[in-house]
Amino acid sequence: MVASAASLAVVLPSFLGTATALAATTYPITSTLQTSILPLKAAVNATTNTVYVTSNFSADLEVINGATNTVTSTIALPGVPTSVAVDTGTNTVYVTDYSGLVAINGATNSPVQTIPMAGVSHVTVDQATNTVFASNTYSNTISAVKAANNQVESTIHVIEPGPMAVDPATNTLYAASSLTGTIYAIDAITFQVRASINLPGARNLAVDPVTNTVYATDSVGLVAINGATNQVTSTLQLYGPGRVAVDPTIDTVYVASEFARPLYVINGATNTLVASDFTVYSDPDGLAVNTTTHAVYITNEALRSISVLTPVIDSDLSMTSPANLTVNATSSSGAAVNYSLPVVSDPGDATLPVATCSQPSGSVFPVGTTTVTCSVTDSEDTPSTVTTSFTVTVKDTDLAIASPSNLTVNATSPSGAAVNYSQPVVSDPDDATLPVATCSQPSGSVFPVGTTTVTCSVTDSEDTPSTVTTSFTIDVLGAKSQLQNLESSVIGVGPGKSLSSKIQVALSDLNSGNPSGAKSVLRGFVNEVRAQSGKKISKAVANALIAAALRITNVIG
Numbered sequence: 001m002v003a004s005a006a007s008l009a010v011v012l013p014s015f016l017g018t019a020t021a022l023a024a025t026t027y028p029i030t031s032t033l034q035t036s037i038l039p040l041k042a043a044v045n046a047t048t049n050t051v052y053v054t055s056n057f058s059a060d061l062e063v064i065n066g067a068t069n070t071v072t073s074t075i076a077l078p079g080v081p082t083s084v085a086v087d088t089g090t091n092t093v094y095v096t097d098y099s100g101l102v103a104i105n106g107a108t109n110s111p112v113q114t115i116p117m118a119g120v121s122h123v124t125v126d127q128a129t130n131t132v133f134a135s136n137t138y139s140n141t142i143s144a145v146k147a148a149n150n151q152v153e154s155t156i157h158v159i160e161p162g163p164m165a166v167d168p169a170t171n172t173l174y175a176a177s178s179l180t181g182t183i184y185a186i187d188a189i190t191f192q193v194r195a196s197i198n199l200p201g202a203r204n205l206a207v208d209p210v211t212n213t214v215y216a217t218d219s220v221g222l223v224a225i226n227g228a229t230n231q232v233t234s235t236l237q238l239y240g241p242g243r244v245a246v247d248p249t250i251d252t253v254y255v256a257s258e259f260a261r262p263l264y265v266i267n268g269a270t271n272t273l274v275a276s277d278f279t280v281y282s283d284p285d286g287l288a289v290n291t292t293t294h295a296v297y298i299t300n301e302a303l304r305s306i307s308v309l310t311p312v313i314d315s316d317l318s319m320t321s322p323a324n325l326t327v328n329a330t331s332s333s334g335a336a337v338n339y340s341l342p343v344v345s346d347p348g349d350a351t352l353p354v355a356t357c358s359q360p361s362g363s364v365f366p367v368g369t370t371t372v373t374c375s376v377t378d379s380e381d382t383p384s385t386v387t388t389s390f391t392v393t394v395k396d397t398d399l400a401i402a403s404p405s406n407l408t409v410n411a412t413s414p415s416g417a418a419v420n421y422s423q424p425v426v427s428d429p430d431d432a433t434l435p436v437a438t439c440s441q442p443s444g445s446v447f448p449v450g451t452t453t454v455t456c457s458v459t460d461s462e463d464t465p466s467t468v469t470t471s472f473t474i475d476v477l478g479a480k481s482q483l484q485n486l487e488s489s490v491i492g493v494g495p496g497k498s499l500s501s502k503i504q505v506a507l508s509d510l511n512s513g514n515p516s517g518a519k520s521v522l523r524g525f526v527n528e529v530r531a532q533s534g535k536k537i538s539k540a541v542a543n544a545l546i547a548a549a550l551r552i553t554n555v556i557g
Contacts (some may be wrong), residue, residue: 027275029067039299041553042082042286054081085123087147089130096120103132126188128168156190158184169209176202195230206425210248217241224271234271243287256287317346317381317396321388334366342374369393399428399463403470415556416476424456450476475547479555483507494536515556522549
């Protein structure tokens with residue numbers, strides 16, 4: 001019969017004794033899904049809350065919405081699948097059949113690529129590096145595939161590799177070989193075998209990356225292996241142990257029995273049995289855990305159903321982080337910053353625990369961004385400690401640069417003019433030594449005819465922003481502009497309009513492409529001004545007009 005949504009009774013085979021349930025935790029079957037396929041293996045994308053289930057004897061993959069526990073679609077595959085895994089980072093589902101590895105887009109539920117690998121039967125994913133591993137018992141190989149391009153990156157040679165599991169915290173791949181009675185510990189980055197763990201009859205593997213523990217089922221029961229030392233630490237006797245899965249967030253291990261048909265629930269901290277469910281009736285070969293919702297999915301091939309077990313735990317301890325803070329420095333040491341403590345919530349408890357933070361409120365925070373980590377602990381909750389963090393950013397924002405005034409100068413040659421300008425004034429009150437500004441064209445540079453924008457910047461790594469810029473323009477007047485200015489300056493100067501007329505003629509020559517004519521006219525202009533110097537034109541004005549005409553002549557070239 002199919003289980004109802006009730007808490008599991010702790011009913012065990014007589015030889016196992018009486019189990020003790022974890023405090024404030026029950027294990028109800030919350031849902032039972034009927035499927036159109038013979039469900040076999042299962043995998044969960046905890047990020048999207050989606051469950052993927054392979055079919056025995058048919059080339060189908062069922063997609064289940066974990067929020068509603070309903071089948072949303074069925075994906076047709078090239079061949080009958082043997083194993084399934086999910087890369088949550090790329091939202092890609094990987095399925096093995098005996099002809100290859102099929103990559104499926106988790107967003108569209110459509111196969112995107114089949115990687116030929118004859119004989120592969122198991123697949124797992126290193127979520128830390130987005131590397132997919134497919135084992136081939138017949139060729140004695142494990143293929144490492146990069147999820148970014150679905151290309152085989154390396155081939156690892158071990159004897160008859162079967163079920164696998166990855167510890168993303170240590171980038172270690174574990175592969176069981178029933179033939180040799182060995183679990184291989186393989187570096188998931190260099191693809192070299194790190195160690196060999198002797199475990200005859202190893203069937204299935206799972207890893208708790210939080211405790212760095214490898215769990216393996218064999219003919220005896222559940223074996224716990226220290227991932228740091230690769231030594232067996234304990235063995236729990238179980239009847240007919242098969243598929244194994246881990247929920248690291250609540251340190252719980254689940255084992256499906258192949259014969260007695262219960263689901264074993266094991267405390268990972270003590271490797272002791274805490275509950276057993278006899279309502280999973282036949283062939284519970286698929287076992288997968290959503291580490292976010294803690295839901296456990298158990299396939300039942302004979303009844304074409306999937307049982308969903310969801311632990312009920314005291315997990316309401318929570319903490320709301322203060323908002324990130326940004327303040328300005330008050331000295332070269334930074335600034336004293338006061339903040340509100342995180343808000344702690346624990347509805348089941350009369351007395352709220354108090355949060356502690358890595359940098360107390362009122363501490364002096366240095367210039368830059370500091371992450372404050374706060375934690376609160378209640379031994380009755382799972383997890384017993386929750387943490388949160390926020391940032392305090394202290395800005396040294398007083399770095400400033402004042403722009404020089406825009407300049408307009410006359411060209412002195414066809415190349416333009418050498419222009420000297422005052423350096424921008426830099427200020428940085430919190431620093432004892434002022435940084436020096438640099439400009440795109442140094443003072444004294446030759447600036448071409450026309451308008452040039454000079455950009456100046458100053459940098460101080462302690463300030464935010466660390467670099468400030470300003471700009472000003474230098475306008476170098478060419479021959480035509482200077483002639484126009486000269487024309488304005490000779491109006492009413494000397495006898496009649498002779499000087500003004502000459503400038504107009506020189507301008508006309510330049511505009512018509514006759515620079516020689518313009519220079520000849522300017523020579524006549526200079527001679528006339530000299531003739532009138534001290535007479536109709538004062539000597540000072542005459543000298544200025546002559547200098548301007550000669551300069552323009554040089555600019556024309």
